[in-house]
Amino acid sequence: MIKHQCEVDTTVPASTPLLRTEDLKKSYGGVHAIQGISFELHKGDVCGVIGPNGAGKSTFIGLLGGALSPSGGRIYFEGNDVTRLQAPYRASLGIGRTYQVPRPFLNMSVMENLLTAQFALHPLIGAGEAKAFCEEILERTGLLEQKDWLAKDLPLLRRKRLEIARALAIRPRLLLLDEVGAGLIDSEVSELIELILSLKDKVDSIIIIEHVLRVVRECCNRTLVINFGKKIAEGPTSDVLASREVAEIYLGNAANRHSQSVTESPQEQKTTSPVGVLPQAVLDDAECLKPSEPLLELLQVHAGYGQAKVLQGVSIKVFPGSTVAILGTNGAGKSTLANVISGVLRPTAGQFRIDGKDAGLSLPYERSRLGIAQCQEGRKIFPNLTVEENLLISTRGLTRNQRLDRLDGIYTLFPDLHKRRHDGGTAMSGGQQQMLAIGRALMARPRLIVFDEISLGLAPVMMDRLYMALMELKKSGLTLVIVEQDVARALELADEVHVLEHGKIALTGDARSVKHDPRLKSLYIGEAIA
Amino acid sequence: MGQIIAKTTKVPSVETLKIQSGGLMLMALIVIGASGLSAGNYALEVGFQFLLLLIMAEAWNLMAGYTGLVSLGTASFVGIGGYTLVGLMNRFDASLSVAVFAAGIAAMVLALLVSRAVFRMRGLYFTVGTLALAEALRMFMVNSDYFGGATGIFLAKDSPSLKALFWMAFGVLVLTTMLMQIGTQGRFSVLLRAVRDDEDAAAQAGVRAFRVKLGVFALSSFLIGLAGGLQALKLGVIEPYGMFGLQWTVNVLTVVIIGGQGKRFGSLVGAVLVVALSEALADYPAVHLLLMGFALIVIIRFAPQGLAGLLERTFNRRAQGGVK
Numbered sequence: 054m055i056k057h058q059c060e061v062d063t064t065v066p067a068s069t070p071l072l073r074t075e076d077l078k079k080s081y082g083g084v085h086a087i088q089g090i091s092f093e094l095h096k097g098d099v100c101g102v103i104g105p106n107g108a109g110k111s112t113f114i115g116l117l118g119g120a121l122s123p124s125g126g127r128i129y130f131e132g133n134d135v136t137r138l139q140a141p142y143r144a145s146l147g148i149g150r151t152y153q154v155p156r157p158f159l160n161m162s163v164m165e166n167l168l169t170a171q172f173a174l175h176p177l178i179g180a181g182e183a184k185a186f187c188e189e190i191l192e193r194t195g196l197l198e199q200k201d202w203l204a205k206d207l208p209l210l211r212r213k214r215l216e217i218a219r220a221l222a223i224r225p226r227l228l229l230l231d232e233v234g235a236g237l238i239d240s241e242v243s244e245l246i247e248l249i250l251s252l253k254d255k256v257d258s259i260i261i262i263e264h265v266l267r268v269v270r271e272c273c274n275r276t277l278v279i280n281f282g283k284k285i286a287e288g289p290t291s292d293v294l295a296s297r298e299v300a301e302i303y304l305g306n307a308a309n310r311h312s313q314s315v316t317e318s319p320q321e322q323k324t325t326s327p328v329g330v331l332p333q334a335v336l337d338d339a340e341c342l343k344p345s346e347p348l349l350e351l352l353q354v355h356a357g358y359g360q361a362k363v364l365q366g367v368s369i370k371v372f373p374g375s376t377v378a379i380l381g382t383n384g385a386g387k388s389t390l391a392n393v394i395s396g397v398l399r400p401t402a403g404q405f406r407i408d409g410k411d412a413g414l415s416l417p418y419e420r421s422r423l424g425i426a427q428c429q430e431g432r433k434i435f436p437n438l439t440v441e442e443n444l445l446i447s448t449r450g451l452t453r454n455q456r457l458d459r460l461d462g463i464y465t466l467f468p469d470l471h472k473r474r475h476d477g478g479t480a481m482s483g484g485q486q487q488m489l490a491i492g493r494a495l496m497a498r499p500r501l502i503v504f505d506e507i508s509l510g511l512a513p514v515m516m517d518r519l520y521m522a523l524m525e526l527k528k529s530g531l532t533l534v535i536v537e538q539d540v541a542r543a544l545e546l547a548d549e550v551h552v553l554e555h556g557k558i559a560l561t562g563d564a565r566s567v568k569h570d571p572r573l574k575s576l577y578i579g580e581a582i583a
Numbered sequence: 584m585g586q587i588i589a590k591t592t593k594v595p596s597v598e599t600l601k602i603q604s605g606g607l608m609l610m611a612l613i614v615i616g617a618s619g620l621s622a623g624n625y626a627l628e629v630g631f632q633f634l635l636l637l638i639m640a641e642a643w644n645l646m647a648g649y650t651g652l653v654s655l656g657t658a659s660f661v662g663i664g665g666y667t668l669v670g671l672m673n674r675f676d677a678s679l680s681v682a683v684f685a686a687g688i689a690a691m692v693l694a695l696l697v698s699r700a701v702f703r704m705r706g707l708y709f710t711v712g713t714l715a716l717a718e719a720l721r722m723f724m725v726n727s728d729y730f731g732g733a734t735g736i737f738l739a740k741d742s743p744s745l746k747a748l749f750w751m752a753f754g755v756l757v758l759t760t761m762l763m764q765i766g767t768q769g770r771f772s773v774l775l776r777a778v779r780d781d782e783d784a785a786a787q788a789g790v791r792a793f794r795v796k797l798g799v800f801a802l803s804s805f806l807i808g809l810a811g812g813l814q815a816l817k818l819g820v821i822e823p824y825g826m827f828g829l830q831w832t833v834n835v836l837t838v839v840i841i842g843g844q845g846k847r848f849g850s851l852v853g854a855v856l857v858v859a860l861s862e863a864l865a866d867y868p869a870v871h872l873l874l875m876g877f878a879l880i881v882i883i884r885f886a887p888q889g890l891a892g893l894l895e896r897t898f899n900r901r902a903q904g905g906v907k
Contacts, residue, residue, distance in 0.1 A: 118787055144789035152787075158780035160845075161773070169777040170788040172770040180770070223789050 069132040070095050071258050072117070072227055078125035079112055079282075081480075086112040088282040089126065094227070099249070099259045101273035101290060103266075105303055105512045106484025109282040110262045111153055114229045117260070118150035119143035130227070145174050149225030153232045153262075153483070155212035157204035157219070164200040166215060167191065170222040187222055194218040194248065210236060217248070226257040234265035236509045236538055238382055246271050264512055270294065278303065303514055346409055348373045348501055348532055349394065349425070354403035356393050363389040365556040366403065371501065376533040378543040378564070380573075381553035387536045390553065391505040394534060395427030396420040421447070424500030428490050428507060434478040441474040443489055447497040463492040466522050484515040491522070501532040508539050520546060544568045604768060604847045608760055611851055615756070619749055627745045631817065633858045634752035635810045638759050639831070640838040640850035642806035645766055648845030650799045651779030656701075656713030657835050659720045660690040660804045662827035664811025666730060669821055673739045683751065683812045690808020691801045698797050705782070714832075721827035735822025742819045751816075755809050762802060767847055775799060779845075837875065841882055843889025852891045 070093040079087040086109045094100055102110050115121035117128065119140035127136045130146055138146075158166050167187035171178055191197040194214045199207065204215060213233055220228060234245050242265055249272045252259065263269050269276060269290060276293040278286040280303075286293050293299055349371040357363040363386045371377050381387050392398040393405070396417040405413035407423050415423070435443050444463060448456050464471035467488040473481055478489060487507055494502055504523070508516045520542055527533055527546065537543035544550065550567040552560040560572050567573055619630060639657060646652040664686035671677035671685055701712045725733045742748070765771060774795050777785040782792045815821045834857070842853025857875075864871035886893045 120783055120787060140783070140786035141789050141791045144787060150787055152784065156781050156784040158777050158784065160780055161776050165773050165776070168770070168773050169785065169790060172773050173777075173785075173789040173791070176770075219784075219788060 068095075070129075071098075071131060073129040073132075074117075074126060075129070076126040077113075077116060077123055077128065079109075079116055079121060080124050086282050087116065087123075090279070090282075090284050091126075092277060092284065092287070094258050094260065096257045097253075098275055099253065099261065099273045101269035101276040102260060102262045102279060103264070103269060103276060103299075103303055103512075104279035104285070106515050107482025108279045110279055111231055111483075112282075113279065114150055114231050114260070114262060117227075118148055118229055120150075141173070144170070144223050147224065147226030147257075148229065149220035149223045149227070150229035151213075151216035151220050151231050151233060153235075155209070155216045157207070157212055157215050159203070159205040161204060162201050163191065163196055163204055163207070163215060163218075164188075166204055166219050167222040170219065174223060190218050190221045193251070194221070195244075210241075221252075221255075228252065228256045228259045230259065230261045230263070232262055232264065234263050234268045236506060237265065238538055242267055266294070266513070303512055347371055347406075348408065349534075350404070350406040350409070351393070351400075352404040352406075354393060354400045354405060356389055356398055356400045358389075358398075362401075363556050364393065364400075367553070367556070367558055369551055369558070371532060371534060373500070373532050374530050375548045376527050376535065376546055378547035378550045379534065379536045379553060380540055380543060380550060381559075385553040386556040387553055388505055389556075391427065391429075391503050391534070391536045394503050395425060395429075397427070421497060421499070424498075425503070426494040426497055426499035426501070427503040427505065428494040429505050434486050434489055434493075436477060436479040438478050439475050440470055440478055440481070440489055443478045444470075444492055444496050447493065459496050459498070463495060466495075466525065467492055484511050484519075487511060487515075487519065488522075491519070495526070499531070501534065502526075503534045503536070505536045506538060507535075508537065508542065516542065540573075605764055607848070608764065608851075612757060612760060616753060619753060622749075624745060627749045629858065629862055631745065631749050631752055633854055634749070634756050635814060636834060636838055636858060637850055637854040638752070638756055638810045639807050639835045640842070640854055641759050641763050642803040642810075643835045644839045644842075644844065644846075644850050645763060645775075646799055646803045648839065648843075648849065649767055649772060649775045649779060650796060651782075652796060652800060653706075653710045654713040654800075655710055655832050655836075656717045657807060657832040658827045658829060659713075659717040660693065660807040661811035661814065661831045662717075662720060662724065662823070663690045663693050664808035665815030665821050665826040666724070666736075667808070668812035668815050669736050669738050670730075673736065679743070679816075683809060683816070686812025686815075687805040687809040690811065691805040694801045694804035695797070698800055702793060702796055702800075717827060717829070717832065721823050724823035724827060731822070733823060735820055735825075738815070738819045738821075742816055748813065748817050752810075752813055755806070755813065758809075759806050762806070763847075766799070766802070776845075837879060839889070841878060841889060843891030843893075846889060846891035846895065848894075849889050849891040852894075853889065856890070 072092075072094040074090055074092045076089045076091055077087055078085070078089055090113065102113065104110055112121065116123050119135075119138060119142070123136060127134055129135065130143070130148065135143060135146065158169065161169075164184070164187060167190060168183055171183040171187065175183070188197065188200070191200050194217055196211065196214055196218055199211065204212065207215060213236075217230065217233055220230075230249075234242055237245060246268055249259065249261070249268070259272075261268060261273060273290045275288065276286075276290040277284060278293060278299050286296055286299055347370040349369075351367055351369045353366045353368055355362060355364055355366060367386075367390060369377070369390075379387050379390055389398065393400055396415055396419070400413055403413075404411065407415075407420070407425065412420070412423065417427075435446070438446070441460070444460060445456060448459060451459075464474075469485050470488055470492055473485060479486065481489065491504070491507065507519060511519065516539070523533065523535070523546055533546075535543055535547065544564045544567065547564045550560075550562060550564050551558050552567070552573060560567060560570060562570065615630075615634070619627070622630060639661070643654070643657060646654055667689035668682045668686040671682045672679075677685065697716060701709055701716065704712045724730050730736070743751070766775065774785075774790050777788065777790055778792045778795050786792050811826065815826065818825075838853035838857050839849055840853070841856055842851065843849030860874065860878075861871060864874065882889060888895075
């Protein structure tokens with residue numbers, strides 16, 4: 054089932070691969086991120102790259118795109134050695150990449166973001182021609198209406214599209230996509246797949262790093278699995294995904310799950326998961342604990358940014374010890390709601406109460422004193438602080454013992470953080486940073502914690518671990534509000550579920566009844582199509 | 584989808600901007616030129632200082648506002664320009680036009696020489712690096728007998744008349760405006776701003792960031808060198824504390840921050856305001872400094888895009904309000 058790469062005879066030019074790496078290596082200080090990957094890609098290939106967080110996938114893309122220079126090994130593009138070629142020159146050869154965390158030119162319009170590549174690579178191109186070309190890309194990526202917007206005004210998911218569009222603007226022959234599917238709901242994933250498939254005849258070859266397995270399954274004819282910087286497996290996608298080794302290191306629970314989509318309504322079984330049996334017991338617990346006073350209460354809350362009214366009269370009660378999930382499509386207002394709860398955004402109308410007291414105008418730090426913490430979308434780790442310093446930031450004023458005690462708690466929950474505690478906060482992989490973000494929120498010992506899209510961009514096996522951790526937190530009596538794309542996981546954990554649509558609550562109920570409510574399905578699918 | 588209608592700043596297309604700003608700049612030049620024709624000595628004196636400040640501010644804005652290269656090394660290029668001009672005229676009897684041009688070229692050569700070193704540093708480190716460059720050059724000049732040491736050098740020839748100086752500065756401004764027009768409008772500006780916003784992502788899109796930065800640094804230094812040459816010509820005597828003084832750096836930075844970084848009219852608006860204020864308060868230097876500092880704080884806090892940015896926003900809002 055695992056196909057080891059056979060050595061290719063370089064003397065045969067007829068079958069020159071589009072891209073070939075030879076014993077490629079990259080280390081940062083003492084960390085060996087990539088340890089000798091030999092790999093080749095032929096014209097027409099769409100190759101998926103999967104592996105646990107921290108496996109070295111993004112480093113691999115960085116090496117291919119020229120942003121990083123390898124510590125050893127060689128890279129050949131169409132038989133030419135490009136190992137020492139810098140990023141702009143690789144772009145002119147036709148290697149285009151996207152960044153996992155979008156990095157658009159923030160103070161430039163969407164159109165200018167695309168024109169950059171045109172003007173850089175073809176300085177003498179006619180302005181009209183360049184524009185027409187970019188407009189066509191914008192249309193294909195669904196950004197045409199926003200072409201005159203400043204990139205900084207685009208929400209996260211549009212920025213991700215802009216990443217793809219900008220990579221396409223160099224007229225790439227090899228396209229490197231780094232987690233472009235993260236955070237998309239089902240119907241959007243379908244759109245993405247359609248987009249990638251439509252690119253097949255414009256681009257010679259595509260490499261896709263992705264945790265959304267549907268994308269890998271439906272787009273990639275070949276898949277490469279990386280772990281600890283080494284190639285674990287490579288071969289036709291279906292073979293690789295079926296292999297047991299891959300299931301162990303990467304897929305985790307997702308291998309049992311057929312698909313994580315709502316359309317296939319996650320089954321009751323779940324005998325495999327130790328987590329699955331817990332919620333009921335905890336729910337009963339919470340039931341008896343539940344006092345009449347809600348910890349947090351929102352009454353007809355309106356909020357938005359400038360002209361845009363995102364939330365239009367949302368009422369939610371959160372009782373101590375309960376877990377509330379907020380679901381909804383992208384743009385429904387989930388993150389806005391999370392921001393209102395944590396105090397980052399002030400409601401424009403309606404009532405906001407903590408412990409029955411009005412707190413609508415309190416600032417984020419005041420909320421944090423009242424015991425409300427938020428784990429924000431996009432992690433927001435302090436890059437210049439070490440892991441431990443990141444954790445300790447909310448514990449000023451505590452005694453040394455208290456601090457150590459809390460640190461111990463976090464390190465028990467996330468042993469990875471203990472191993473990396475002296476490293477820079479952003480030097481870790483995406484999954485570890487997410488753990489750090491959660492750990493940091495927990496260090497303040499909040500009573501209520503808001504998790505905004507914490508599973509975004511995580512390997513399935515890592516998501517399992519995160520949700521196990523959340524289950525532990527729930528058992529310890531912490532009140533949780535989770536904002537989530539992954540409906541199945543959220544429903545597994547939550548007691549109560551609110552589904553947002555167009556800034557209003559479209560569906561509310563306990564997790565069990567919502568799960569079987571046909572409206573859930575229609576809200577998710579229906580809205581996205583409309 | 585709620586967030587899609589989120590507040591946005593619509594950006595006018597590159598072409599409209601090009602035509603609008605080109606026209607307005609031309610008008611500004613005509614006004615400055617016309618007022619020079621009929622000006623008396625006092626006005627010419629102020630006008631000359633205004634022109635130099637504006638040239639340097641434009642050059643600095645090209646670097647800081649458009650390319651993200653915030654330099655505190657302005658004084659090094661002013662100084663090199665000044666010393667080159669005086670040296671060439673004294674020792675080699677160079678003609679005026681050759682000496683002024685050479686002042687710019689010398690500054691550009693300095694920029695090219697130090698570029699490898701300073702571009703290794705990014706962001707704040709670049710800023711501090713350029714500051715160190717200016718200070719190092721000044722210390723060198725103070726201690727170098729060949730360049731006259733701390734006492735400086737006299738220009739062996741007579742300085743041209745104030746009127747001639749004004750028109751020379753005006754000529755450099757016209758050149759600056761033309762170069763700025765090319766550099767900040769249209770396709771080249773797209774590359775500059777891409778480097779400013781994210782150098783790595785720009786490289787990934789095919790922009791040769793090092794070359795872009797080098798080009799801008801050289802061009803900007805050339806213009807500042809020209810201005811430095813003119814300043815030396817006007818003074819007739821140069822010494823390191825004046826020519827390599829931090830004051831140049833600070834003045835230019837003040838003008839651009841008050842006017843608006845990365846705004847086409849930022850330097851113009853800022854220079855008018857700064858010069859007008861310093862003339863109005865010439866008799867009260869303490870009050871002048873106090874007001875300047877206060878203005879800087881207020882603008883950085885409430886209008887980070889400067890006065891030009893503020894005007895632009897009001898203008899845009901009115902335009903949009905009209906539609907609704």
